Amino acid sequence: MSNDHLIEARQIVKNYDDFRAVDGVDFAVKPGECFGFLGPNGAGKSTLMKMIYCFSPRGGGELSIFGLDPDKSPAEIKNRMGVVAQTDNLDEDVTVTQNLQIYGGFFGIARPVLNAKIKELLAFMALEAKADSGIRELSGGMKRRLVIARALLNEPDLIILDEPTTGLDPQVRHLIWAKLRELKAQGVTILLTTHYMEEAYELCDRLLVLDKGKVLAMGKPEELVKNSLPAYVLELPAAEKDKIRLTGSLQMETHGDKLFLFAAAPSELEKVAVQFKGQFRIRTTGLEDLFLKLTGRDLHESE
Amino acid sequence: MNPNKSRKIPSFFHLVGAVWYRHYRVYQNHFFTNSFPTVIEPLILMLSFGWGLAMAVGSMDGVDYLSFIAPGQAMMAAVYTSAFEESYGTYFRMMVDHNYDAMLSTPINVTEVFWGELLYTGTKGAFFSLVVILVLSCFGIIHSFWGLLVPVVGFFTAIAFGSLGLFAARLVKNINQFNFFITGVVSPLILFSGTFFSIDKMPPYAAVIAKVLPLYFFIDVSRMLTTGRFNNDLYIALPYILIVPMVLGHFAVKAMQKKMIQ
Numbered sequence: 001m002s003n004d005h006l007i008e009a010r011q012i013v014k015n016y017d018d019f020r021a022v023d024g025v026d027f028a029v030k031p032g033e034c035f036g037f038l039g040p041n042g043a044g045k046s047t048l049m050k051m052i053y054c055f056s057p058r059g060g061g062e063l064s065i066f067g068l069d070p071d072k073s074p075a076e077i078k079n080r081m082g083v084v085a086q087t088d089n090l091d092e093d094v095t096v097t098q099n100l101q102i103y104g105g106f107f108g109i110a111r112p113v114l115n116a117k118i119k120e121l122l123a124f125m126a127l128e129a130k131a132d133s134g135i136r137e138l139s140g141g142m143k144r145r146l147v148i149a150r151a152l153l154n155e156p157d158l159i160i161l162d163e164p165t166t167g168l169d170p171q172v173r174h175l176i177w178a179k180l181r182e183l184k185a186q187g188v189t190i191l192l193t194t195h196y197m198e199e200a201y202e203l204c205d206r207l208l209v210l211d212k213g214k215v216l217a218m219g220k221p222e223e224l225v226k227n228s229l230p231a232y233v234l235e236l237p238a239a240e241k242d243k244i245r246l247t248g249s250l251q252m253e254t255h256g257d258k259l260f261l262f263a264a265a266p267s268e269l270e271k272v273a274v275q276f277k278g279q280f281r282i283r284t285t286g287l288e289d290l291f292l293k294l295t296g297r298d299l300h301e302s303e
Numbered sequence: 304m305n306p307n308k309s310r311k312i313p314s315f316f317h318l319v320g321a322v323w324y325r326h327y328r329v330y331q332n333h334f335f336t337n338s339f340p341t342v343i344e345p346l347i348l349m350l351s352f353g354w355g356l357a358m359a360v361g362s363m364d365g366v367d368y369l370s371f372i373a374p375g376q377a378m379m380a381a382v383y384t385s386a387f388e389e390s391y392g393t394y395f396r397m398m399v400d401h402n403y404d405a406m407l408s409t410p411i412n413v414t415e416v417f418w419g420e421l422l423y424t425g426t427k428g429a430f431f432s433l434v435v436i437l438v439l440s441c442f443g444i445i446h447s448f449w450g451l452l453v454p455v456v457g458f459f460t461a462i463a464f465g466s467l468g469l470f471a472a473r474l475v476k477n478i479n480q481f482n483f484f485i486t487g488v489v490s491p492l493i494l495f496s497g498t499f500f501s502i503d504k505m506p507p508y509a510a511v512i513a514k515v516l517p518l519y520f521f522i523d524v525s526r527m528l529t530t531g532r533f534n535n536d537l538y539i540a541l542p543y544i545l546i547v548p549m550v551l552g553h554f555a556v557k558a559m560q561k562k563m564i565q
Contacts (some may be wrong), residue, residue, distance in 0.1 A: 016565070056565060075312045075410040083408035089401035100412055102328055105321035108313030152397035154310070154409075231557045 012061035023213035044213040082151030093194035141172030237278035322419020329439025345376040374525035375498035382429035385461035428461020447531025466551035
């Protein structure tokens with residue numbers, strides 16, 4: 001495998017009993033890149049992540065991280081990696097600082113070095129005031145920041161974040177995004193999963209859209225949208241479907257109780273919009289539109 | 304990437320120690336609460352048996368009845384703390400708090416995690432059996448300074464029963480199924496391993512079974528230590544109490560590997 005990729009996956013597969021969670025996925029991540037996995041619940045994002053952070057052996061294909069095979073050198077790989085799992089798995093019975101001290105021990109970091117690093121990371125994540133607080137006294141956003149600080153103790157070359165901002169308020173989300181961008185500027189490679197289109201746009205250089213264990217699309221966020229959808233969209237209630245005549249380059253999609261009309265030029269949509277007397281606005285297409293188009297129109301629970 | 308970082312992966316022993324330290328640090332806040340029943344239970348038992356049963360029984364195997372059951376009390380403390388720690392405790396760390404996920408995203412592997420746990424549970428077993436011996440020595444039923452070595456036996460007892468707890472944690476589908484482990488495995492072992500009566504009173508075949516199962520020899524050795532009366536059993540019992548916990552631990556850790564790596 002080539003040396004210029006930090007992660008390289010070829011045709012990787014994961015089976016659970018008779019269910020195939022990941023089905024022949026190919027991708028490669030360059031050093032210093034922020035790479036995102038985007039997909040609905042149950043798409044196989046977390047399973048893919050678990051194979052990368054050496055939790056779960058792959059069922060087939062080739063996978064290399066730092067040029068190493070996770071089946072053969074998990075400790076070497078994990079030694080250079082930071083993991084932020086989906087749940088905040090902190091030690092609830094000890095303080096913020098003690099959490100980091102315990103975790104640092106798993107990397108064999110010597111106490112004086114570790115204590116200095118802890119101070120630095122608490123400052124970085126704006127948690128200095130909470131150094132001696134118990135975990136139960138922390139808000140959801142603080143816990144998440146602590147988990148991220150914990151993942152940075154070993155100065156990782158790669159950090160993996162599974163839905164880093166799910167369930168957090170906008171302030172905390174923006175703070176976390178800013179910190180992740182800072183890390184990226186320091187040269188850390190970032191791999192994350194998300195459901196949030198905004199997050200994918202804000203952070204990711206490249207995205208992989210995944211559904212039912214298969215890659216649906218991969219590329220830069222803007223290009224993905226540009227290549228797959230017309231530039232403009234008009235959103236209408238689905239009930240208005242009968243009033244629409246598809247002329248010219250107009251494309252129509254329905255998702256739930258909404259109807260989406262796509263066109264390359266706003267003028268085409270204006271002709272349709274006029275009959276609704278300006279009730280509905282024309283906007284440019286985005287990742288969310290692409291996501292809905294690629295991953296189908298039904299709720300995934302009903303599969 | 305920073306190519307100048309030459310970070311070594313910590314050794315097996317360092318990592319096992321790091322897990323031990325994690326458990327010690329995290330659970331020390333509950334140490335007093337957890338020690339309380341361990342100290343109070345043998346006290347209550349001694350009072351109850353001392354007033355009642357001991358009078359009726361008189362002596363057993365040549366010692367007074369309270370002296371006979373004293374070493375078993377120390378072993379029971381080690382058994383209960385380890386069996387619960389590694390069954391219910393493991394289940395919570397695995398399914399509720401996701402502590403293993405956190406540990407395993409560092410250079411640690413499953414083997415190191417669970418040997419670290421068994422080492423911790425062994426330490427708890429040693430500590431609690433020491434406490435019981437000290438409490439019981441106030442009753443004048445610890446007859447030899449060899450009794451101070453009972454915590455060493457308690458350490459190995461706890462590793463054996465911690466391993467059994469891990470097997471249970473490997474097998475259960477939900478937390479209620481631990482009832483089978485406690486009622487079906489731990490309680491019978493405690494009752495039929497020479498804790499409260501000499502196994503010579505059992506039918507010969509049952510006595511043989513009792514000797515093979517893990518607990519009899521731990522209590523047997525403890526009794527030699529607390530009474531200061533050693534016999535030839537020691538030549539079988541000593542290797543048994545050193546080797547069996549390690550073998551059980553080995554297979555328990557293997558079982559957890561199957562459970563954790565999917």
